[in-house]
Every structure is written in structure tokens, then in C-alpha cells.
Amino acid sequence: MKAAVLEKGHPELFIRDVQDPDLGQGEVRVAVEACGVCGSDLHITLHPMIRLKSYPIIPGHESAGHVLECGPGVTDLKKGQRVVISAGTSCGKCSACKAGRENRCPEVGVLGFDRNGAFAEQIVVERSKVYPLPDSVPIEQGAILADAVSTPYHAIRFVGEMKAGQSVLIAGCGGLGIHGVMIAKALQASRVIALDVDSGALDNAEKAGATEVYNARELKKTMQKIRAAGDVDLMVDFSGVYANAEYLIRGLNPGGRYVMVGLGKGSLGFSMPPFMIYKELSIRGAYGSDSRSLPELIELLHSGRLDLGMSITSRHPLSEINQCLHKLDSREENPIRYIIEPQK
Ligand SMILES: [Zn+2]
Ligand SMILES: [Zn+2]
Structure with missing residues (x-):
């Protein structure tokens, strides 16, 4: 598959052909249709402030797409189902994870920082990290729910x-x-x-x-x-x-x-x-969000009480990821979210 890859010591990403990720027990393979470019992506690229545990890595943590394949044990999703992918990663076993408060997991991490993310044609994640998205919600609005919208939602609704x-x-x-x-x-x-x-x-x-x-x-x-x-x-x-x-x-x-x-x-x-x-x-x-936010946000979008149309500044193929990072950095266009579309 095509992916944007971050190498240690390089401020820009490399577009490469890489191996498709393996699909395991309880996991879902998703074709990434949209992935938001977040300010925090600048902190591992143009302005490195965060040192990652390992390189090379595929960044991108605000994504949505459709299911390509379900791993063994995943029976409640069908091929083609539209989904939002949660930005947070967690162990899935501790008391916080079991209580649906995975942002309090001792092993909490972020896609694209702690494991491969979604600036790629495909991503494989656990079933618990994907949330069905109704057809009424544009895929790029679904994508930015994963961090840009769910983090403030958690802070306002649950912590606040x-x-x-x-x-x-x-x-x-x-x-x-x-x-x-x-x-x-x-x-x-x-x-x-x-x-x-x-x-x-x-x-x-x-x-x-x-x-x-x-x-x-x-x-x-x-x-x-x-x-x-x-x-x-x-x-x-x-x-x-x-x-x-x-x-x-x-x-x-x-x-x-x-x-x-x-x-x-x-x-x-x-x-x-x-x-x-x-x-x-x-x-x-308040840090990130937990399993409560995405379902409520998806419902808010579906019902029309929330509209993220103005948040989508422009859409770009994967090959333009570095231009998007520079444009986000310069803020010349007063952007909110640039969207990468790896299938285009
Ligand atoms: Zn982010
Ligand atoms: Zn945990």
C-alpha cells in the first residue's frame, strides 16, 4: 500500500510503497478515505518536539474510511461499513480500559505516534477502536471527530x-x-x-x-x-x-x-x-477522550445539531501531505483542518 512515512531526523514525510499491515484476532482492516492533518503532527515533523519510541512510523490519527476485512472474532461489522477510527491507543485489559475510560490507561498512546497511523491507504486497528458512521455524515467530518472534535467534547461535556x-x-x-x-x-x-x-x-x-x-x-x-x-x-x-x-x-x-x-x-x-x-x-x-464521546458526536452530526462543514479547509491526495504540513505551519490560509484522502 502507499503510505506517508516519517524517518528519524527528517522533518518531511516520504511517500512509499510499504507492506499491507497484518490483520489479527479481533482486528479490522480499514481503507482510509480521509485523515485530518493535526497541529500535533507538526511536533513530530517540521518542529520536532516529541521523540517517538520507534522509527520509521506512519503518522495520522484523525481518520475515517470503510471496512475492507474483519479479523477472526469480529462478527458485527460488514465489508464496506463506514467507520471512524479512534485516535487513542490503549492496552484493552486494564481496569480503565474495561470501564471504557481508555484515555486513563497506563499504556495510553496515539495512532501515528505510538504505532502506525492513517496517512496510508489502509490501517488495521482493534474492533473496539472503530465506530460505525451513518451515511448522512460526510466521511471527512467523521474523520476529524477522532481528535479535533472529540478532545474538546470530552473536556466540555464530561470533564467540564x-x-x-x-x-x-x-x-x-x-x-x-x-x-x-x-x-x-x-x-x-x-x-x-x-x-x-x-x-x-x-x-x-x-x-x-x-x-x-x-x-x-x-x-x-x-x-x-x-x-x-x-x-x-x-x-x-x-x-x-x-x-x-x-x-x-x-x-x-x-x-x-x-x-x-x-x-x-x-x-x-x-x-x-x-x-x-x-x-x-x-x-x-482533560486528555483526549474515551469511549463515550465518539458515539454521542456521531449522533450530534447525524441529527444536524452539529455541522463541521466550516472545519474542512481543503482536501488533498496523500502525495500533498508535506505541502499540507507547511500550509498548516504558516497558517496563511487561516486553516482549521486539511484533509488527506489516501484513496485518491
Ligand atoms: Zn490531533
Ligand atoms: Zn488499558
């Missing part, structure tokens, strides 16, 4: 425990945060407040349904404006800019949750202020 009618602030409106805006809206937030330092990202946030957008540069003043209209029930921070945490947290309602998704460096910059106790505030971390 958002309820309809609550106010939500999204800090950082890149590839994940922009979907946080769409999800908060789909889950009927009363206010969806978007913060970013990039005007293109704020334009996207407005189109995605944010009710208020603010440049985050002068956050202290901005928070005064936001709080003039009322404090916020849930804040989800995709920015990784820890220095902003205290300004944000001060604007939470009693019982409010500040959920950290974006990885950053340094300290939060404050010892726990007394108001955190008086207002019963909490700071939570």
Missing part, C-alpha cells in the same frame, strides 16, 4: 460537566478550541465566549457561533468586560498559556470549573487564593 444554559469560555481557538466553540453552542450554552491572540482564529470563532470574541492580549482588561456581563460557569483552556490562569479563574461563578487541555510550560503563577474555597471552584485536566 457542562449543562444547557450555562456560560462557557473557550481560551485558544485553534484546531481544537474552535470545535470547543461549536460544541458549547450545540450543547446550548447561554454564552460562548472565545479568546485568542490571533485575529484569524477569532474570525473563525465568530463564524463557529461564539457569542462574544475577545483578543486575549490584554486579558486583565478583557476579563473586566466579560465579567461585566456576568461570571462564567465553565472555562476550557486550549492555549497552554499558564500565566493567564489566575485572571481567568477569578471570573468563574461559584461551582465553576477551569479545565486545562493545552499543554504549556511553567507554573500557574499563584498559590491557591481563598476565593477558590469560598466559591468551590475546581481546576481539572
Whole structure:
């Protein structure tokens, strides 16, 4: 099969003919029709920040396609069934995995980082990692559910425990945060407040349904404006800019949750202020998603309550993967997701 392969020490991927992956017990072979190019793919290619356990490897972790073949023991899927492939990898045996909370597995990993991913014509994954996709959902919208949409969904719905009618602030409106805006809206937030330092990202946030957008540069003043209209029930921070945490947290309602998704460096910059106790505030971390998110998201798309049309910036054959990485890096087109189509 054709695949985009990452070699150690090379910033760009090589398009190669490689062996088709072996199909084992309990596994499914999927023809990859669409795979999103994620910001984290830049961290193993153009801007290497993450050292992988082994090379060469095929990246790509936001994919969807159709079933080509089921391995022994897989009886509930048919050839041709459209599926979304979960981005997370896990052991499948520990108590977290058995409880459907596989993002808490001690061996948790990501397709394309810890084992071969989906910038390829085929991928083989465990049956538990594929989710049937109805014909009503475009395949490329299904693909980006796997990370760009499921990660903010998990953070908002399950870790942040958002309820309809609550106010939500999204800090950082890149590839994940922009979907946080769409999800908060789909889950009927009363206010969806978007913060970013990039005007293109704020334009996207407005189109995605944010009710208020603010440049985050002068956050202290901005928070005064936001709080003039009322404090916020849930804040989800995709920015990784820890220095902003205290300004944000001060604007939470009693019982409010500040959920950290974006990885950053340094300290939060404050010892726990007394108001955190008086207002019963909490700071939570959210990582990836578990088995609850994809089925609910697929239903939200199927019912039309969520539409990811604006998220698909453009589609490209596998041979253009490096151009897509460079375009994502330059942000010239203000992209949300470039989609690779390995079958084309
Ligand atoms: Zn990703
Ligand atoms: Zn496990």
C-alpha cells in the first residue's frame, strides 16, 4: 500500500510503497478515505518536539474510511461499513480500559505516534477502536471527530460537566478550541465566549457561533468586560498559556470549573487564593477522550445539531501531505483542518 512515512531526523514525510499491515484476532482492516492533518503532527515533523519510541512510523490519527476485512472474532461489522477510527491507543485489559475510560490507561498512546497511523491507504486497528458512521455524515467530518472534535467534547461535556444554559469560555481557538466553540453552542450554552491572540482564529470563532470574541492580549482588561456581563460557569483552556490562569479563574461563578487541555510550560503563577474555597471552584485536566464521546458526536452530526462543514479547509491526495504540513505551519490560509484522502 502507499503510505506517508516519517524517518528519524527528517522533518518531511516520504511517500512509499510499504507492506499491507497484518490483520489479527479481533482486528479490522480499514481503507482510509480521509485523515485530518493535526497541529500535533507538526511536533513530530517540521518542529520536532516529541521523540517517538520507534522509527520509521506512519503518522495520522484523525481518520475515517470503510471496512475492507474483519479479523477472526469480529462478527458485527460488514465489508464496506463506514467507520471512524479512534485516535487513542490503549492496552484493552486494564481496569480503565474495561470501564471504557481508555484515555486513563497506563499504556495510553496515539495512532501515528505510538504505532502506525492513517496517512496510508489502509490501517488495521482493534474492533473496539472503530465506530460505525451513518451515511448522512460526510466521511471527512467523521474523520476529524477522532481528535479535533472529540478532545474538546470530552473536556466540555464530561470533564467540564457542562449543562444547557450555562456560560462557557473557550481560551485558544485553534484546531481544537474552535470545535470547543461549536460544541458549547450545540450543547446550548447561554454564552460562548472565545479568546485568542490571533485575529484569524477569532474570525473563525465568530463564524463557529461564539457569542462574544475577545483578543486575549490584554486579558486583565478583557476579563473586566466579560465579567461585566456576568461570571462564567465553565472555562476550557486550549492555549497552554499558564500565566493567564489566575485572571481567568477569578471570573468563574461559584461551582465553576477551569479545565486545562493545552499543554504549556511553567507554573500557574499563584498559590491557591481563598476565593477558590469560598466559591468551590475546581481546576481539572482533560486528555483526549474515551469511549463515550465518539458515539454521542456521531449522533450530534447525524441529527444536524452539529455541522463541521466550516472545519474542512481543503482536501488533498496523500502525495500533498508535506505541502499540507507547511500550509498548516504558516497558517496563511487561516486553516482549521486539511484533509488527506489516501484513496485518491
Ligand atoms: Zn490531533
Ligand atoms: Zn488499558
